[in-house]
Amino acid sequence: MIIESIMNTSVPTLTPTNSIKDALQLLKEKRIRHIPIVNSEQEVLGVVTDRDLKEATPSSLASIENLEVLDLPLEQIMTKNPMTGHPLDFVEEAASIFYDNRIGCLPIVSQGKLVGMITESDLLYKFIELTGVHQPGSHIEIRVPNRTGILYEVAKVFYEQNINVLSVLVYPDKVDSNSKILVLRVETINPLKLIEAIRAAGFEVLWPSLPGTRL
Amino acid sequence: MKKNAVFVFSENQLGYKFSDTHPFNQKRLSLTVDLLKEMKALSLSDIVEPRIATDEELSLVHDSSYIEIVKKASIDSGDSSIYEPYGIGTEDTPTFPNMHEASASLVGGTLTAVDYVMEGKATHAINLGGGLHHGFRGRASGFCIYNDSSVAIKYMQEKYNARVLYIDTDAHHGDGVQWSFYDDPNVCTISIHETGRYLFPGTGNITERGTGEGFGTSFNFPVDAFTEDESFLEIYRTAFREIVEHFKPDVILSQNGADAHYFDPLTHLYGTMNIYKEIPKLAHELAHEFCDGKWIAVGGGGYDIWRVVPRAWSLLWMEMNDFKTPEGRLPKAWLDRWSKESPVPFIPTWMDPNPLYETIPRKLEITEKNKQMLDKALYMIRNHQ
Numbered sequence: 001m002i003i004e005s006i007m008n009t010s011v012p013t014l015t016p017t018n019s020i021k022d023a024l025q026l027l028k029e030k031r032i033r034h035i036p037i038v039n040s041e042q043e044v045l046g047v048v049t050d051r052d053l054k055e056a057t058p059s060s061l062a063s064i065e066n067l068e069v070l071d072l073p074l075e076q077i078m079t080k081n082p083m084t085g086h087p088l089d090f091v092e093e094a095a096s097i098f099y100d101n102r103i104g105c106l107p108i109v110s111q112g113k114l115v116g117m118i119t120e121s122d123l124l125y126k127f128i129e130l131t132g133v134h135q136p137g138s139h140i141e142i143r144v145p146n147r148t149g150i151l152y153e154v155a156k157v158f159y160e161q162n163i164n165v166l167s168v169l170v171y172p173d174k175v176d177s178n179s180k181i182l183v184l185r186v187e188t189i190n191p192l193k194l195i196e197a198i199r200a201a202g203f204e205v206l207w208p209s210l211p212g213t214r215l
Numbered sequence: 216m217k218k219n220a221v222f223v224f225s226e227n228q229l230g231y232k233f234s235d236t237h238p239f240n241q242k243r244l245s246l247t248v249d250l251l252k253e254m255k256a257l258s259l260s261d262i263v264e265p266r267i268a269t270d271e272e273l274s275l276v277h278d279s280s281y282i283e284i285v286k287k288a289s290i291d292s293g294d295s296s297i298y299e300p301y302g303i304g305t306e307d308t309p310t311f312p313n314m315h316e317a318s319a320s321l322v323g324g325t326l327t328a329v330d331y332v333m334e335g336k337a338t339h340a341i342n343l344g345g346g347l348h349h350g351f352r353g354r355a356s357g358f359c360i361y362n363d364s365s366v367a368i369k370y371m372q373e374k375y376n377a378r379v380l381y382i383d384t385d386a387h388h389g390d391g392v393q394w395s396f397y398d399d400p401n402v403c404t405i406s407i408h409e410t411g412r413y414l415f416p417g418t419g420n421i422t423e424r425g426t427g428e429g430f431g432t433s434f435n436f437p438v439d440a441f442t443e444d445e446s447f448l449e450i451y452r453t454a455f456r457e458i459v460e461h462f463k464p465d466v467i468l469s470q471n472g473a474d475a476h477y478f479d480p481l482t483h484l485y486g487t488m489n490i491y492k493e494i495p496k497l498a499h500e501l502a503h504e505f506c507d508g509k510w511i512a513v514g515g516g517g518y519d520i521w522r523v524v525p526r527a528w529s530l531l532w533m534e535m536n537d538f539k540t541p542e543g544r545l546p547k548a549w550l551d552r553w554s555k556e557s558p559v560p561f562i563p564t565w566m567d568p569n570p571l572y573e574t575i576p577r578k579l580e581i582t583e584k585n586k587q588m589l590d591k592a593l594y595m596i597r598n599h600q
Contacts, residue, residue, distance in 0.1 A: 132417075133411065133417045133418070134417075134418070135416075135417075136349065136356045136357060136390060136415065136416030136417065136418070137415060137416060137417055138414070138415040138417075139412065139413055139414075139417065161306065162305070162306050163305075163306055164305070185417065187305070187307075188305070188306055188307050188415070189307055189349070189356075189357035189358060189387065189415040189416070189481065190238050190306070190307060190358075190481060191415075192238075192480060192481070193306075207413060208413065208483065
């Protein structure tokens with residue numbers, strides 16, 4: 001999956017000469033936390049975040065006389081030359097950039113111009129979608145031997161039971177390094193017959209388990 | 216004369232039947248009606264025939280293209296590939312003859328119940344054939360084709376201009392109803408269910424609070440697997456009362472799935488009959504305190520149709536009619552009549568034996584976690600006060 005398919009394309013922006021007050025207003029209005037700062041060519045010059053703004057403005061507990069600070073231009077507080085991404089980057093790559101650099105947003109730039117943005121929340125939502133929990137389904141965990149063709153064997157059981165698989169995640173098995181844990185979401189409210197069939201095929205079902213055994 | 220309560224039922228409701236081996240089995244209605252008659256708690260004059268919902272009524276929440284597909288599947292189960300995108304013809308909701316009529320009649324039953332209450336002909340009404348809370352606008356899911364509760368809520372809004380509170384104690388999240396009114400500030404949905412981490416449908420997190428104008432009118436209380444009576448009831452009582460006081464509904468619609476019981480084969484909660492004694496008490500009390508008595512109850516899940524559902528739903532009807540909570544043994548005639556058919560030995564008493572199961576090692580932690588969840592889910596309305 002590439003960034004282009006998940007990025008937000010209508011991104012509110014400001015220019016370096018806009019004031020801190022403008023930025024505060026925009027954050028509040030749009031309920032966002034990051035603003036790319038661009039010039040008239042839509043080239044990204046910096047990023048201003050809600051944290052930059054909090055650091056630059058007086059405490060909400062202080063007296064409100066010292067407000068000229070709100071008129072200062074964003075140029076003075078923005079992070080210059082921020083990390084950017086490309087629409088054709090992979091979502092996984094973007095996730096690593098977020099994690100390694102501990103940043104909260106990534107302006108997406110193509111041919112030198114801002115074309116979109118993704119935030120940590122957008123990425124997190126994508127990963128929620130990958131786990132399949134946004135569609136009605138049941139959760140099944142199976143321990144399988146780590147060898148070629150195992151997914152085929154497991155999938156065959158689902159095929160025979162006529163049950164649609166919404167998502168598959170493969171985890172390392174912390175207990176047994178010769179195994180993997182498959183976490184599947186399947187489109188049924190009644191996984192009982194399916195579980196019997198998985199057991200009959202020789203696999204260990206970790207969830208749903210007999211009540212009590214996982215406590 | 217205004218009746219206290221009506222019981223919507225007809226043998227036709229048993230026609231909502233996927234197959235002989237399917238876990239959703241409306242024989243539980245026959246078992247319940249028979250038990251109530253044996254208790255002399257249900258007489259012919261209490262029973263009202265359900266009507267069939269019209270296409271126009273179904274369209275209050277369902278897409279007309281979906282209704283057409285269900286109609287088609289009723290007469291022609293041939294090519295399942297055209298039905299599958301609509302969630303029909305699957306293992307959960309296979310096609311069956313007359314599935315449209317059977318499903319529309321369950322919706323009609325809930326509408327009949329609604330009309331009795333909203334026109335002032337009865338204070339309370341019950342349709343145990345309803346409660347199909349997983350039905351979506353254009354898709355069947357989790358044994359549910361049409362969503363009777365969603366249709367009924369929309370119908371109450373349009374016809375009676377009512378502000379409706381929906382409370383769902385089925386062990387599965389009431390997703391279909393929640394999403395139908397997710398952006399509507401005049402409908403409040405509450406669902407208490409086993410956490411979606413482990414149980415179908417997977418949604419129902421406390422962070423699902425509604426959207427846009429409807430933000431703050433969806434409430435979810437996902438309890439941990441192995442939750443027992445006390446913790447379940449603490450959440451139910453606290454949440455239900457605080458939300459009713461906050462939302463001030465005109466009418467309460469309760470979904471009474473009976474699958475949070477220890478015996479239920481599809482879920483992992485550890486409720487006993489005690490919760491089914493207590494759940495209707497509070498619904499009854501709050502309906503009188505806030506809604507002039509207006510309370511409509513529907514059924515829902517419940518897959519131990521022998522040992523759990525008949526007792527649970529009988530307790531619901533008896534509470535609705537101010538019968539004294541029955542104690543001791545179930546009527547012998549009823550036990551004799553059904554024990555030959557039942558694949559499991561009956562619990563011969565109204566309440567479950569104590570203890571019903573071995574002690575849960577992590578009870579304290581589960582209770583604590585549920586309590587924390589409760590406070591988080593109610594944080595917003597508590598802060599408004």
